[in-house]
Amino acid sequence: MNIFNNHRTKEQLVYTDRKDFSFVSDSDVYLDSACQSLRPQPVLDAMFSYFQKYNACGGRVKYEWGKQVDEAVEKARVSILKRLGKSPKEYGVAFTLNTTYGLNLILNQLPGRIYKQIVTSEIEHNSVFLPTMMLVKKLGIPRVVLKREQDGSLNYTKENVAQAVIVVNATSNIDGRTLRNAKVLASDTHKSGGILIVDGAQSLVHDTSLLREVDFDALCFSGHKTYGPSLGVVVIKKTLLELLELSFVGGGMVEKLETDSFSIPIIDPVSKLEPGLQDFAGIIGLSSALDWLDMYKPEGLSVVEHTQRLAQMTFDGLSSIEGLHLLNSEPSSTISFYSENVDAHRLAIFLSQQHIMTRSGYFCCHYYLQNVKKYPPLLRVSLGLHNTESDIRKFLEVTQKIISNIK
Amino acid sequence: MFCIAAFIVFLILGVFSVRYRLLAKKAWYCVGRKLTFRPCDIGFREEAKDVLVGKFIVTWPRFARFLDRWIEVFATIFVVLSVWSLLLVLQSSLNLFVYDTCNPKDVESCSLGGESCGISSGQQTFMAAVMNFEVLTWAKEEVLLFADTISRIPDRFKSWEPKDYIDKTATYYKPYDTSKKTALEIIDPGCKFCGKLFKNMKSAGFEDLYNVTYIPYAIPDPNTPSGFKFPNSKLIISYLEAVKKYPLESDVPTDWQILERLFVGVSTNGTSYQEDFNLLYSEEEVEAILVKWLLEMGYDEGQVNSIRKTAHSLEIQNKIKQHNTIVEDQIRTVKIPTIMFDGRRYDRVIGEEKLR
Numbered sequence: 001m002n003i004f005n006n007h008r009t010k011e012q013l014v015y016t017d018r019k020d021f022s023f024v025s026d027s028d029v030y031l032d033s034a035c036q037s038l039r040p041q042p043v044l045d046a047m048f049s050y051f052q053k054y055n056a057c058g059g060r061v062k063y064e065w066g067k068q069v070d071e072a073v074e075k076a077r078v079s080i081l082k083r084l085g086k087s088p089k090e091y092g093v094a095f096t097l098n099t100t101y102g103l104n105l106i107l108n109q110l111p112g113r114i115y116k117q118i119v120t121s122e123i124e125h126n127s128v129f130l131p132t133m134m135l136v137k138k139l140g141i142p143r144v145v146l147k148r149e150q151d152g153s154l155n156y157t158k159e160n161v162a163q164a165v166i167v168v169n170a171t172s173n174i175d176g177r178t179l180r181n182a183k184v185l186a187s188d189t190h191k192s193g194g195i196l197i198v199d200g201a202q203s204l205v206h207d208t209s210l211l212r213e214v215d216f217d218a219l220c221f222s223g224h225k226t227y228g229p230s231l232g233v234v235v236i237k238k239t240l241l242e243l244l245e246l247s248f249v250g251g252g253m254v255e256k257l258e259t260d261s262f263s264i265p266i267i268d269p270v271s272k273l274e275p276g277l278q279d280f281a282g283i284i285g286l287s288s289a290l291d292w293l294d295m296y297k298p299e300g301l302s303v304v305e306h307t308q309r310l311a312q313m314t315f316d317g318l319s320s321i322e323g324l325h326l327l328n329s330e331p332s333s334t335i336s337f338y339s340e341n342v343d344a345h346r347l348a349i350f351l352s353q354q355h356i357m358t359r360s361g362y363f364c365c366h367y368y369l370q371n372v373k374k375y376p377p378l379l380r381v382s383l384g385l386h387n388t389e390s391d392i393r394k395f396l397e398v399t400q401k402i403i404s405n406i407k
Numbered sequence: 408m409f410c411i412a413a414f415i416v417f418l419i420l421g422v423f424s425v426r427y428r429l430l431a432k433k434a435w436y437c438v439g440r441k442l443t444f445r446p447c448d449i450g451f452r453e454e455a456k457d458v459l460v461g462k463f464i465v466t467w468p469r470f471a472r473f474l475d476r477w478i479e480v481f482a483t484i485f486v487v488l489s490v491w492s493l494l495l496v497l498q499s500s501l502n503l504f505v506y507d508t509c510n511p512k513d514v515e516s517c518s519l520g521g522e523s524c525g526i527s528s529g530q531q532t533f534m535a536a537v538m539n540f541e542v543l544t545w546a547k548e549e550v551l552l553f554a555d556t557i558s559r560i561p562d563r564f565k566s567w568e569p570k571d572y573i574d575k576t577a578t579y580y581k582p583y584d585t586s587k588k589t590a591l592e593i594i595d596p597g598c599k600f601c602g603k604l605f606k607n608m609k610s611a612g613f614e615d616l617y618n619v620t621y622i623p624y625a626i627p628d629p630n631t632p633s634g635f636k637f638p639n640s641k642l643i644i645s646y647l648e649a650v651k652k653y654p655l656e657s658d659v660p661t662d663w664q665i666l667e668r669l670f671v672g673v674s675t676n677g678t679s680y681q682e683d684f685n686l687l688y689s690e691e692e693v694e695a696i697l698v699k700w701l702l703e704m705g706y707d708e709g710q711v712n713s714i715r716k717t718a719h720s721l722e723i724q725n726k727i728k729q730h731n732t733i734v735e736d737q738i739r740t741v742k743i744p745t746i747m748f749d750g751r752r753y754d755r756v757i758g759e760e761k762l763r
Contacts, residue, residue: 345450346457353461398465405468406475 020292021386029356029391033384034173034202034334034363036224039285040296040386043228046288047281058280059252069280076287080233083204083290084219085212092241094273095283096232099201100127102220103167105273106197106234107131108138109244115194116163118143121154122372123174126364128167128199135165145367150329152177154185161185164194170211170219171202174365174380176311176332178203182214190215195240201225205293206333207304227293227385228286234273241269250275298385307333310383310392317396321403327375333383336363342406344379347399350406354398410437412482413455415489430455498553505559507754511552511741521755523742524598524636526626559739566750572733573620576651576726578660580614590617590748593734594666595626596644597637597685601744602670604756609671611762617748621666623647623727624734624743639684639693641727642718643669646697648726649718655705664704665697 020040024030030038050072056065058073077093084091096102108131120132122145136143144164147155154168166189170179179185179198186196195217203211204221211219217240223231246264253275255265264272298306308331315331318324323340338344348360359380362369369375381395417431437451456478463471474481499509499517509517512532514525530552536545569591590613594601608614625640635641647662655661672680676687684693694715701711717723734740745754753761 345453346461349454349457350461350464353458354465401465401468405464405471 020296024386027355029394030386031356031358031381031383031391031395034225034380034382035359037205037227037384038386039229039289040227040292042292043285043289047229047285050281050284057277059278072284072287073278073280076283079287079290080235083208084235086235090237091235092238092270094234094236094270095278096234096273098224098230098232099199099220099222100131100232102232102234103127103197103199104131105248106218106220106236106244107135107165107167109247110135110139110165111243111245112139114163114243115139115141115165117141117165119146119156119160119164119166120144121146121148121168123148123172123177123365123368124167124169125173125199125201126366127201128169129367132167148172148177150177151180153181154179156185158188158192161189161194162192164189164192165197166194167197167199169199169202170214171200171206173202173334173363174336174369175328176202176334178210180210182210186215202334206307223282223286223289226286226289228289229279229282231279231282231286233286236270236273238269241272244272246272248275252276252278296385303385306385307383310387310389311335313389313392314381314383314396317392318399321396321400323403327378334380335382336378336380338376338378339403341403344377347379347402350402351395351398356395356398408486409452409456409479409482410434410441412485412489413451414438415486501556505556505563506741508742511556514742520742522600522603523744523755524595524600524626525742526740527628527636562739567747567752568750569620569747572622572737574729576648577620578651578662580619580659580663582658583618587616587618588748590619590746592619592621593624593738593740593743593745594621595624595637595640595743596647596666596669597635597640597681598626598743599681600756602679602681604744604746605666605670607756607759608762611759613762622730622733624730625727626743637685639688639690642690642693643684643697644727645718645723646714648723649714650701652717653706653710653714657705661701661704661706665700668700
């Protein structure tokens with residue numbers, strides 16, 4: 001049996017409309033893809049196929065279904081590395097719960113003797129900000145919070161990166177700004193004995209060219225922001241994997257077991273990060289999502305072109321509404337703003353009553369938005385591949401009406 | 408106040424949906440915070456308010472703005488009305504338990520209370536009190552009525568024994584049989600439901616099972632010229648009491664025969680005598696008919712004259728007053744017919760199945 005027989009061929013995967021999101025009602029406008037993207041039909045089909053046709057445990061059984069699962073999981077790991085342009089010889093791919101979990105898994109298992117400082121940036125999500133705080137307590141080394149420029153570059157000196165554990169995002173979940181100097185940062189960090197751990201939660205879904213160029217030591221991202229199911233992924237250098245001090249162990253990890261000791265299989269070092277049974281349906285769904293992303297052509301455009309077009313439309317539209325203050329200096333699939341007239345939480349509720357789903361608050365970036373910038377609560381719109389021009393038009397029209405009507 | 412209003416609404420909706428149960432929980436949290444003079448720190452009030460305003464902000468902006476501005480006032484009114492309604496429901500439930508009617512001041516207005524004729528307490532309604540600028544008096548009466556209601560709760564649990572209320576002059580539909588228990592009814596000759604109960608008793612053969620007796624009671628009504636709810640009840644009761652003093656040799660005492668003719672008999676108009684007595688006939692006409700009935704029952708002219716004199720005598724009027732005291736101060740019913748047997752008391756028409 002071909003385990004992918006429920007999947008579409010490459011020819012079938014060339015789409016020209018949003019039929020893969022046909023389950024979304026025309027009246028609903030979902031603009032919170034930065035939190036969780038919608039799952040296209042092929043992803044749902046792939047997961048359904050697993051549940052129906054080869055619902056087995058991977059990595060530990062000899063029967064046919066299990067072998068099919070192993071094959072699918074291996075395919076997923078390869079797809080991820082391929083998307084990032086990384087070699088399977090140098091990097092391993094581990095599956096976890098989500099980005100936060102992946103980052104914690106790495107940081108909590110870092111050895112104490114090697115690194116002299118922990119570096120992060122002010123615009124980080126709490127999934128980076130808080131674990132780096134915890135790491136200070138664990139390793140007893142100082143933590144440095146650096147500024148990010150408006151273009152997303154990290155403002156650092158050579159001293160900042162010397163023997164440092166640097167944990168930063170590649171794309172901000174506030175305004176979509178990217179770590180433009182990531183390549184140089186990785187190079188400088190490595191030269192001075194540090195490591196670069198990248199929060200790629202918002203990056204995998206869009207243009208991955210930046211990540212392909214960066215020699216990161218570890219990258220964590222989430223399947224649910226990448227049109228896949230709720231799942232975390234850790235892409236990690238095998239050299240770093242070897243350094244990790246295991247603190248979270250269990251089933252599926254050991255090669256040899258004695259009364260008081262065990263050993264991890266040399267052939268499969270990523271199992272260090274995969275204690276217990278994996279979410280096989282999730283892994284298969286994510287693999288399908290990455291295939292789909294490569295093939296999807298919304299309205300004949302590439303994913304990047306389509307997103308840029310909608311982002312430009314949103315940015316221009318919001319910029320023209322009087323009383324709105326945009327945090328973005330340029331178009332992005334993630335745009336945050338606040339209004340002089342309406343509190344963002346109110347605005348989000350008002351929009352919700354018109355079936356427009358947006359996010360309000362500080363998006364788990366309280367330190368930067370609330371403490372540093374002292375912004376009021378913000379409203380965030382984040383675009384997805386299910387969105388169309390009419391979604392954006394409706395959002396802009398309704399927002400304009402609310403802003404003027406509430407005065 | 409908005410949190411309390413939201414809690415009430417979501418609590419009711421929560422009966423049907425988990426979604427609203429969660430919202431009710433949130434609202435309750437805020438109510439708790441407010442009641443302990445702390446701010447509601449989860450923004451529930453704002454969120455719930457915004458959901459409401461958000462429904463209209465695009466299509467009906469003026470209304471949305473109006474709602475936004477005045478929603479607290481509406482919420483306050485809503486809460487006051489809700490609390491008021493809740494108290495009324497509780498009070499009505501208590502009344503139903505104690506009096507067998509939700510409103511002892513206006514018995515007929517309560518459809519849950521069963522068929523009966525109400526005995527007016529003479530208290531004015533809230534609206535009448537407002538019109539007469541006597542709201543304070545009304546409130547005082549309400550408090551007293553409530554206290555009275557509370558004091559009557561034990562009555563619902565006690566065993567009602569007819570012998571505690573029957574005097575020596577009581578007559579029984581059938582000759583008294585010591586092997587049978589006694590049943591007592593309180594009736595107003597003018598009350599159609601007393602007539603209905605009489606018919607049910609006959610159909611059920613109730614008089615064969617119990618020694619059935621009665622206390623006549625003319626329901627007072629200060630708003631009518633006669634002073635009674637049914638204009639000729641007092642006169643009929645006077646005759647019922649008077650004939651007891653002049654018994655005839657018959658199986659059914661003559662006072663019971665009068666009641667039977669009244670409740671069951673049909674006049675030449677084709678309508679019941681009871682209806683005609685209430686609506687058509689003057690006191691003189693009723694008395695003439697009663698005299699005619701007495702003659703038909705076997706009294707001679709001289710006896711009838713004696714009965715007539717006795718009916719209007721002070722002795723009989725005092726007797727009636729004694730009966731009224733029993734009904735108003737001891738049995739304390741607010742609606743009749745009232746019937747008690749086997750230790751239980753019913754303040755309504757009861758069906759044949761219960762009487763069998």
